[in-house]
Amino acid sequence: MANNRLALITGASAGLGAEFARQYAAKGWDVALTARRLDRLDALARELEEKHKIATITISQDLALVKGVDTILRELKEAGRYVDALVNNAGYGLPGTFFDTSWKDQAAFIRVLYTAPIELVHKVLPGMVERKFGRIINVASLAGYAPGASGHTLYGSVKAGLIKFSESVHAEAQAAGHNIHCTALCPGFTRTEFHDANGTREAADQSPDWIWMKAGPVVEAGIEAVTKGQPVVVPGAVNKGLATLTKLVPEPLGRAVMKQQSKRFWMKDGD
Ligand SMILES: NC(=O)c1ccc[n+]([C@@H]2O[C@H](COP(=O)([O-])OP(=O)(O)OC[C@H]3O[C@@H](n4cnc5c(N)ncnc54)[C@H](OP(=O)(O)O)[C@@H]3O)[C@@H](O)[C@H]2O)c1
Structure with missing residues (x-):
């Protein structure tokens, strides 16, 4: 079991992160699970150990803390493990507008969704280069393709940044021939x-059923893409269509649609 490859998954206490853990464990990988809610991580770890006979590590950590990444990596090192696959998945949306949100909240948001994932990539890369193997998935969003929203201003920005960052890390690793894929x-x-x-x-529940995907196929698409060495993947036919539309629709029209639609999701009552 200690010879299995290890996937470090952030935001593993819920949603896509828990699904990444289930799918990597089902493939026989050991998993290191991190998020703030340790009870959930421990319950998932027990489930996966029993079902797949793999080894697990759980680390409760708030990625908004400056020491967050170092604490996670130190705990892995103390357990004698290194990262073969990194899934930068932890994330959330900050309700309200940029104008009426405190800098403390915005700064924590940038750290959890942008700085911490990039710091993790930077700090696991040397080991991946040394072992000539690495798989990195940065969970971005279709929002990274869309024009800027009126409200929740930084979400699209950090996700767009993560897309470009992933493409660049992938290109750099390919150019150097390291057998490291980043998606x-x-x-x-x-x-x-x-x-x-x-x-x-x-507001989300008012969106039509056909627009929604379940976590399973989203995660499957991510793992398949990183395995193949595809730098960006948009899961599902509907999302692929929307991503293509963002490139075809004239920019002023795209911005107008986004302004109208984003109001439903990001503005507080009365805004
Ligand atoms: N669901 C969607 O429609 C959608 C669409 C596009 C992209 N995404 C992206 O998918 C990723 C996963 O989101 P999800 O949909 O699975 O949401 P979710 O079910 O709410 O899960 C979010 C995870 O992030 C963790 N997290 C939040 N704040 C954290 C912090 N400060 N420190 C450490 N961990 C933290 C949470 O754990 P704790 O609360 O236990 O810390 C939880 O495990 C996010 O990056 C999100 O932006 C989601």
């Missing part, structure tokens, strides 16, 4: 706890 996974609406966590469940 940005860009889901659209996916049934997880995301919309409960950011208070947009009611």
Whole structure:
């Protein structure tokens, strides 16, 4: 079991992260699970150990903390393990507009969704280069393709940044011949706890059924893409169509549609 490859998955206590853990474990990988809610991580770890006879490590950590990444990597090192696959998945949406949200909340958001994933990639890469194997999935979003939203201003920005970052890391690793693949996974609406966590469940539930995907096929697409060495993947036919549309629709029209639609999701009552 200690000879299995290890996948480190952030945000593994719910949604896509828990599904990544289930799918990697089903493939015989050991998994290191991190998020803040340790009870959930421990319950998932027990489930996966029993079902797949793999080894697990659980680490409770808030990625908004400056020491978050180092603490996770130190705990792995103390357990004598190194990262073969990294899934940067932890994330949430910050409700409200940029104008009326505190800098403390915005700074924590940038750290969890952008700085911490990049820091993790930077710090696991040397080991991957040394062992000539690495698989990195950065969970971005279809929002990274769309024009800027009126409200929740940084979400699309950090996700767009993660897409470009993933492409560049992938290109750099390929150029150097390291056998390291890096993929940005860009889901659209996916049934997880995301919309409960950011208070947009009611608005999200008004979206038609056909626009939603389950976590299973989204994660499957991410793992398949990183295995093949595909730098960006948009899961599902509907999301692929929407991603293509963002490139074809004239920019002023795209911005107008986004402004009208985003109001439903990101603005507080009365805004
Ligand atoms: N669901 C969608 O429609 C959708 C669409 C596009 C992209 N995404 C992206 O998919 C990723 C996963 O989201 P999800 O849909 O699976 O949402 P979710 O079910 O709400 O899960 C979010 C995970 O992130 C963790 N997390 C949140 N804040 C954290 C912090 N400060 N430190 C450490 N972990 C933290 C949560 O764990 P704890 O609360 O236990 O810390 C939880 O495990 C996110 O990056 C999101 O932006 C989601």
